[in-house]
Amino acid sequence: MxxxxxxxxxxxxxxxxxxxxxFQINSFHCLWAEKLTSSMTEDQLECTFLCxxxxxxxxxxxxxxxxxxxxxxxxxxxxxxxxxxxxVPEYKRNSYHCNCEPGYRGIYCGERGRTCxxxxxxxxxxxxxxxxxxxxxxxxxxxxTVSCDMTNKRGVxxxxxxxxxxxxxxxxxxxxxxxxxxYVHYIGPGLSSVSQLASLSVASAHCEQFIKYECYGSxxxxxxxxxxxxxxxxxxxxxxxxxxxxxxxxxxxxxxxCANPRFGCNCDANDGVWREDSGSLTDKSDLPVLxxxxxxxxxxxxxxxxxxxxxxxKFKCYGIA
Numbered sequence: 151m152x153x154x155x156x157x158x159x160x161x162x163x164x165x166x167x168x169x170x171x172x173f174q175i176n177s178f179h180c181l182w183a184e185k186l187t188s189s190m191t192e193d194q195l196e197c198t199f200l201c202x203x204x205x206x207x208x209x210x211x212x213x214x215x216x217x218x219x220x221x222x223x224x225x226x227x228x229x230x231x232x233x234x235x236x237x238v239p240e241y242k243r244n245s246y247h248c249n250c251e252p253g254y255r256g257i258y259c260g261e262r263g264r265t266c267x268x269x270x271x272x273x274x275x276x277x278x279x280x281x282x283x284x285x286x287x288x289x290x291x292x293x294x295t296v297s298c299d300m301t302n303k304r305g306v307x308x309x310x311x312x313x314x315x316x317x318x319x320x321x322x323x324x325x326x327x328x329x330x331x332x333y334v335h336y337i338g339p340g341l342s343s344v345s346q347l348a349s350l351s352v353a354s355a356h357c358e359q360f361i362k363y364e365c366y367g368s369x370x371x372x373x374x375x376x377x378x379x380x381x382x383x384x385x386x387x388x389x390x391x392x393x394x395x396x397x398x399x400x401x402x403x404x405x406x407x408c409a410n411p412r413f414g415c416n417c418d419a420n421d422g423v424w425r426e427d428s429g430s431l432t433d434k435s436d437l438p439v440l441x442x443x444x445x446x447x448x449x450x451x452x453x454x455x456x457x458x459x460x461x462x463x464k465f466k467c468y469g470i471a
Contacts, residue, residue, distance in 0.1 A: 235259035252276035264353045266298035270307030285349040294340035311465040321458040325448030332442040351434045355469025361390040362428035365417035367456035368446045371398040372418035379441035391429025400427040438465040
């Protein structure tokens with residue numbers, strides 16, 4: 151039997167004995183412990199009786215819900231949070247919030263992170279690994295899987311997209327301008343179009359891609375032998391460490407350090423010495439690189455075999471636009 155006395159509730163077991171409960175209301179705090187059970191009750195007193203009648207119950211959470219005159223002993227009873235998120239009651243505001251698992255965002259944690267930086271901004275406990283991102287949201291392109299480096303760039307969260315042309319590759323036997331062509335195919339589950347990568351670039355504050363050309367008697371921009379193709383399918387005639395406004399220049403051309411000061415790249419010296427031009431492309435409106443085109447790797451007038459090697463790094467983006 152249950153008896154309500156002034157400031158107390160007493161429960162008498164059928165076989166004798168009983169328990170007494172004295173509860174104090176704390177409107178702006180909730181218990182954060184293993185839940186024994188949840189029940190729908192008519193009022194707070196009935197919820198009190200249920201707790202007193204359960205030997206393992208020492209206190210309870212209680213929240214009014216929308217149905218008139220019906221109360222619940224547990225907040226977040228409707229399980230509004232998605233994708234494994236924890237629901238945290240906020241009794242002072244008569245509300246709750248969802249603690250999203252890494253990789254999700256939104257009020258109910260129902261949205262994918264837009265980039266790795268976005269994921270990190272919503273969950274500081276996000277670690278390195280593979281994540282599904284959706285840079286332009288549900289109404290845009292399909293989500294796709296990327297690698298996230300959550301420690302580089304001061305832990306801002308760097309999105310990495312790999313491709314099939316990251317290895318050092320030989321260019322030999324292609325004399326005509328742009329006769330060597332390397333198509334770059336970006337790899338990742340769900341990744342099928344350039345527009346998905348473009349949306350990643352738009353959603354990010356910064357993007358970059360390392361590029362290098364090692365040359366032996368093979369020029370880059372002198373006489374227009376080489377170029378790379380942007381995501382907009384345009385021929386780009388600037389190199390890593392330079393910018394689109396610096397036509398026919400590599401990094402050495404910006405600081406006057408090229409092998410031959412008459413040219414903007416080391417390889418354009420064309421002096422029969424192995425040389426190199428390298429650096430990061432950072433104009434995100436041009437990235438990622440879709441194709442690489444080289445020439446001047448045949449035999450020169452002295453019978454010397456001209457060669458080159460190209461290396462292209464992963465497409466990297468970070469920061470929130």
